[in-house]
Amino acid sequence: MSSDDPIASLNQVLSEVIDEIMAIKQARRAVPGTHPLHRTLDQLFTDLIAWKELLIERDEVLGVSLLAVMPSAAGRQPTNLWPHGVDDSEVIRTINEHIDRLEDHVRSAMVEQENEESRALLAAMQQGLIVNRRALERSVDSS
Numbered sequence: 300m301s302s303d304d305p306i307a308s309l310n311q312v313l314s315e316v317i318d319e320i321m322a323i324k325q326a327r328r329a330v331p332g333t334h335p336l337h338r339t340l341d342q343l344f345t346d347l348i349a350w351k352e353l354l355i356e357r358d359e360v361l362g363v364s365l366l367a368v369m370p371s372a373a374g375r376q377p378t379n380l381w382p383h384g385v386d387d388s389e390v391i392r393t394i395n396e397h398i399d400r401l402e403d404h405v406r407s408a409m410v411e412q413e414n415e416e417s418r419a420l421l422a423a424m425q426q427g428l429i430v431n432r433r434a435l436e437r438s439v440d441s442s
Contacts, residue, residue, distance in 0.1 A: 308408035
């Protein structure tokens with residue numbers, strides 16, 4: 300698929316979501332469960348899982364077999380984001396970088412979509428990312 304293919308761009312967002320799920324799993328392990336930041340990470344994790352499922356459903360509706368276009372989560376090699384421990388500010392900085400990258404993919408994919416349902420899904424994701432970023436900022440203020 301070419302880079303200007305709407306389905307390819309949608310699947311690039313899905314691939315990025317899967318990468319972010321793996322990053323959030325690491326962040327959740329790095330932050331104590333009683334910390335306000337952990338609750339924020341839990342919500343982002345829940346949203347990412349939901350978006351992954353919705354993107355997979357879109358692919359099915361569009362007749363795309365995911366196994367043909369991308370590796371599964373099991374087939375990815377996760378990067379150890381914090382091999383030597385981490386503090387809250389580093390977790391937030393790293394997760395914000397990941398959100399930035401996902402927002403870029405979502406924005407690019409929205410432009411390329413010809414299907415209204417795909418555009419609506421990406422627009423909802425974009426709004427959700429804004430909400431999650433604000434929650435991250437609030438979790439810093441409350442710690």
